[in-house]
Amino acid sequence: MVIHAAGMHYKALNDAVRRCGGDVVIEGCIGQRYLGTALEGRRLTVNGTPGNALGAYLNGGVIRVNGNVQEATGDTMNAGEICVAGSAGDATGYAMRGGRIFIEGDAGYRCGIHIKAYQDNKPAIVIGGRAGSFLGEYHAGGIIIVLGLGAGDGPIVGNFCGTGMHGGEIYLRGTSLPPRLPAQVRAERTTLSDEAAALVTDWCERFGHDARELLDAPYLRLTPDDHNPYRRMYVAN
Amino acid sequence: MEMYISPEYEVVRDHDRCIACRVCERQCANGVHTFDADSGRMVADSAKCVNCHRCVCLCPTHALKIVKSEDTYKHNANWDNRTINEIYKQANSGGVLLSSMGNPNPYPIFWDKLxxxxxxxxxxxxxxxxxxxxxxxxxxxxxxxxxRDARGKLKNTLAPQLxxxxxxxxxxxxxxxxxxxxxxxxxxxxxxxxxxxxxxxxxxxxxxxxxxxxxxxxxxxxxxxxxxxxxxxxxxxxxxxxxxxxxxxxxxxxxxxxxxxxxxxxxxxxxxxxxxxxxxxxxxxxxxxxxxxxxxxxxxxxxxxxxxxxxxxxxxxxxxxxxxxxxxxxxxxxxxxxxxxxxxxxxxxxxxxxxxxxxxxxxxxxxxxxxxxxxxxxxxxxxxxxxxxxxxxxxxxxxxxxxxxxxxxxxxxxxxxxxxxxxxxxxxxxxxxxxxxxxxxxxxxxxxxxxxxxxxxxxxxxxxxxxxxxxLRGNRLMLRGIGLNDRELGLLGVRYAGENM
The missing domain is CATH 3.20.20.70 (Aldolase class I)
Incomplete structure (x- = not known):
């Protein structure tokens, strides 16, 4: 089913998507919020620019955006996939618990905050370009990969990457330490793990990039140095 | 040096009543009570007691009570026992003090002044x-x-309610x-x-x-x-x-x-x-x-x-x-x-x-x-x-x-x-x-x-x-204040006890 979104209020647009049981293509999307909220078992293709909170609570649905996305994409996402042929705004993948987000271009500030793994659910975010500050803050599980394509000589992530991280891992292509890396984050020079390589391969497939160069490149792997960071912080009173 | 902090509460056992049934020992997850085989008597380590009264409530002969310890530092209205002990705890550990349940301090309780x-x-x-x-x-x-719908009937436009x-x-x-x-x-x-x-x-x-x-x-x-x-x-x-x-x-x-x-x-x-x-x-x-x-x-x-x-x-x-x-x-x-x-x-x-x-x-x-x-x-x-x-x-x-x-x-x-x-x-x-x-x-x-x-x-x-x-909602005329100053009455929007409408 194809829905032409121009001039539609988000409530009407989301209602139309909800009522249509099958796959949906939205043409001419222009800032409508909350598209694909808690979507399950269906495909949603968005041509244009969706508004904030695209794919919040996504529960197994697959969303492809041909364009940029705004803030809070994939907020509290549980399963499924969001694929953005463009760049993403701030707070992408907030508190995500499962599923995968592929961003072809850059991601804004506070991407992948408090993502967490659980049993078979392991959230993954792959960013083709650069990521802003506070990437992976409170990271509690899952994997974030930043490829830094088109970043030139500058750092591929902003300040304070992994602040409060207590689980999971972050791969940054290249060998130079990101600026203002917090003390509790451990960094090691390495190559991609099999799992990370599979994600990069998937990212390349989705956006038509050559995987070879990215797979063979050196990476920096960030992990937390403690899963219980506050264990010794308190005294009973 | 770890500063010793004497227990705030003491476990008091009436040995005339205690039958050494060891219920208190089994009930206390903090390990306060133990049976001393040599003397055949129960003993208590007050330092481990949190004063939860589990043992007091379950003692079949009511042999137990928990009392506030009389041990005290030199009386001081500014540096009371609690304040001093908190300093010792932090100097011992370097930790942030962690508490549970609500604020126990004697701030005014306005409910009791209405x-x-x-x-x-x-x-x-x-x-x-x-x-x-x-x-x-x-x-x-x-x-x-x-x-209204086309037939003039009221549409339900009310938001969901609990x-x-x-x-x-x-x-x-x-x-x-x-x-x-x-x-x-x-x-x-x-x-x-x-x-x-x-x-x-x-x-x-x-x-x-x-x-x-x-x-x-x-x-x-x-x-x-x-x-x-x-x-x-x-x-x-x-x-x-x-x-x-x-x-x-x-x-x-x-x-x-x-x-x-x-x-x-x-x-x-x-x-x-x-x-x-x-x-x-x-x-x-x-x-x-x-x-x-x-x-x-x-x-x-x-x-x-x-x-x-x-x-x-x-x-x-x-x-x-x-x-x-x-x-x-x-x-x-x-x-x-x-x-x-x-x-x-x-x-x-x-x-x-x-x-x-x-x-x-x-x-x-x-x-x-x-x-x-x-x-x-x-x-x-x-x-x-x-x-x-x-x-x-x-x-x-x-x-x-x-x-x-x-x-x-x-x-x-x-x-x-x-x-x-x-x-x-x-x-x-x-x-x-x-x-x-x-x-x-x-x-x-x-x-x-x-x-x-x-x-x-x-x-x-x-x-x-x-x-x-x-x-009753927002019906403040049903309330009067007692022991409150004008500012407090004003913020609460109530009159003083005895004041007429």
């Missing part, structure tokens, strides 16, 4: 045992446009901070009472999907928040703050993340569950509106959304923003509200009393003409049916109770929840301790408590000549 009216001669009082008395109410947005048979709900307490059996007791009691319990931020155990009276919470950690969780809720509460610890997040230590708790929170076992201080996707009222709307989208606009905030200095302005965010209900939590763990300094020094915050929020929303956009739930701390009546007269629609509910389940306010060794089976995940709280008994005790409060509320309403709880 008096309720009663009818005499004119406007006769009503006997609730003989005449109908309405304690049922609805929570939600009451403003609705009148719209129906309560009594103006009391059980406040948010997470699975993890309290036990499975405590949650089951709250859920069953809420169902029987026609009210609601609240999951807190720790997710909803699948066993409890069957309860229709569940309010689920969405906090900054988003633990256990997914489609099924939202769909099994009667209402969704966004937790922005908590009265016991305004402005900070929470850390449930990995040791309390057992297999079952991990599954419910949807996180790995044994890893700390950290709730960030803010929601990092909410830095403004507009951002809050976004979360409210996305939750409504996810649940097809069928469930009211509550926004819970701590009572802080600018509570009225904050509430005004929330009322414009699309939320249906505002929950305000006063600074005496309970907690499973909070830094002592935050708990005891941050936030304001619920009485003042509530009165100001209600006043502000009325002045701005948006009071009907939201219902108000007041909590932290409501200790009795009289507090409920006073809260409603100050402007609340209903009240959250947490500490009072835990007391009904057996809690003795030892304020040691953070240890995870609750001898009453409430604030623990240790299976042998959890099973001490029988949900069949626990739920009945909660039903008893709220039923008794309901009767008392009806009696007080009847005394005022009011037969519907909604007619």
């Amino acid at each position: 008096l309720i009216n009663a009818s005499q001669v004119t406007n006769p009082s009503i006997d609730p045992l003989r005449e109908p008395m309405e304690t049922r109410l609805w929570l939600g947005k009451r403003s609705a446009k009148v719209e 129906r309560l048979e009594v103006p009391i709900l059980f406040s948010a307490m997470s699975y993890g901070s309290i036990s499975y059996n405590a949650h089951e007791s709250l859920a069953r009691a809420a169902e029987e009472l026609g009210t609601y319990y609240n999951t807190g931020e720790g997710g909803l155990h699948r066993d409890f999907y069957r309860f229709p009276n569940t309010i689920v919470q969405v906090a900054s950690g988003r633990f256990g928040v997914f489609k099924d969780y939202l769909e099994h809720a009667a209402a969704i509460e966004i937790k922005m703050g908590q009265g016991a610890k305004p402005g900070i997040g929470g850390h449930l230590p990995g040791a309390k993340i057992t297999e079952d708790v991990a599954e419910t929170r949807m996180i790995p076992q044994g890893s700390d569950a950290i709730s960030p201080a803010p929601h990092h996707d909410i830095y403004s009222i507009e951002d809050l509106r976004q979360l409210v709307c996305s939750l409504k989208e996810a649940t097809d606009y069928k469930k009211p959304v509550i926004v819970k905030v701590a009572a802080v200095h600018n509570a009225a302005a904050i509430a005004s923003g929330i009322a414009r965010s699309g939320a249906d209900i505002i929950a305000i939590d006063g600074f005496r509200g309970g907690t499973g763990a909070a830094p002592t300094r935050i708990r005891d020094n941050v936030g304001i009393p619920i009485e003042l915050a509530l009165a100001q929020v209600d006043q502000r929303l009325r002045e701005e003409g948006i009071r009907d956009e939201v219902s108000i739930i007041a909590g932290g701390s409501i200790r009795s049916s009289a507090d409920v009546v006073k809260a409603i007269a100050l402007g609340a629609d209903a009240c959250y109770i947490g500490t009072a509910a835990l007391l009904a389940l057996g809690c003795h306010l030892c304020r040691s929840c953070q240890s995870g060794l609750c001898n009453w089976g409430i604030a623990t995940q240790r299976p042998d301790l959890v099973k001490r709280l029988n949900p069949d008994i626990g739920y009945k005790r909660l039903v008893n408590l709220v039923t008794a409060w309901k009767h008392e509320i009806e009696e007080m309403m009847g005394g005022m000549g009011i037969n519907s709880i909604e007619a």
Whole structure:
């Protein structure tokens, strides 16, 4: 089913998507919020620019955006996939618990905050370009990969990457330490793990990039140095 | 050097009564009591005692009591024992002081300085045992446009509402901070009472999907928040703050993340569950509106959304923003509200009393003409049916109770929840301790408590000549202040006792 979104209020647009049981293509999307909220078992293709909170609570649905996305994409996402042929705004993948987000271009500030793994659910975010500050803050599980394509000589992530991280891992292509890396984050020079390589391969497939160069490149792997960071912080009173 | 700190309380045993049956030893998870085989007598290590009274209550011969220790430092009004001991603890450990349950310090309790009216001669009082008395109410947005369909019939444009048979709900307490059996007791009691319990931020155990009276919470950690969780809720509460610890997040230590708790929170076992201080996707009222709307989208606009905030200095302005965010209900939590763990300094020094915050929020929303956009739930701390009546007269629609509910389940306010060794089976995940709280008994005790409060509320309403709880809401003429200064009376919006209308 194809829905032409121009001039539609988000409530009407989301209602139309909800009522249509099958796959949906939205043409001419222009800032409508909350598209694909808690979507399950269906495909949603968005041509244009969706508004904030695209794919919040996504529960197994697959969303492809041909364009940029705004803030809070994939907020509290549980399963499924969001694929953005463009760049993403701030707070992408907030508190995500499962599923995968592929961003072809850059991601804004506070991407992948408090993502967490659980049993078979392991959230993954792959960013083709650069990521802003506070990437992976409170990271509690899952994997974030930043490829830094088109970043030139500058750092591929902003300040304070992994602040409060207590689980999971972050791969940054290249060998130079990101600026203002917090003390509790451990960094090691390495190559991609099999799992990370599979994600990069998937990212390349989705956006038509050559995987070879990215797979063979050196990476920096960030992990937390403690899963219980506050264990010794308190005294009973 | 570790400074010795003498125990605050002493275990006193009457050896004439003690039969060395060792019940106290088996009941104490803190290891206070032991049997000394040489003397054939029970001995106690007061240093381990948290004063939870489990042993006192279960001693078959009533041989035990816990008394305040007479040991004291040199008396000093400025440096009292507690203050000195806290310095020693921090010098010993370098740790942030961690406490549990509500602020115990002697701040003014305004509930106790408010008096309720009663009818005499004119406007006769009503006997609730003989005449109908309405304690049922609805929570939600009451403003609705009148719209008619093509045939002229009224369309239902009312936002979703929560129906309560009594103006009391059980406040948010997470699975993890309290036990499975405590949650089951709250859920069953809420169902029987026609009210609601609240999951807190720790997710909803699948066993409890069957309860229709569940309010689920969405906090900054988003633990256990997914489609099924939202769909099994009667209402969704966004937790922005908590009265016991305004402005900070929470850390449930990995040791309390057992297999079952991990599954419910949807996180790995044994890893700390950290709730960030803010929601990092909410830095403004507009951002809050976004979360409210996305939750409504996810649940097809069928469930009211509550926004819970701590009572802080600018509570009225904050509430005004929330009322414009699309939320249906505002929950305000006063600074005496309970907690499973909070830094002592935050708990005891941050936030304001619920009485003042509530009165100001209600006043502000009325002045701005948006009071009907939201219902108000007041909590932290409501200790009795009289507090409920006073809260409603100050402007609340209903009240959250947490500490009072835990007391009904057996809690003795030892304020040691953070240890995870609750001898009453409430604030623990240790299976042998959890099973001490029988949900069949626990739920009945909660039903008893709220039923008794309901009767008392009806009696007080009847005394005022009011037969519907909604007619009491914001009815401040039913209150008078005692021992309050002019500023306090002004903030509460009440007259002094003895002052006529």
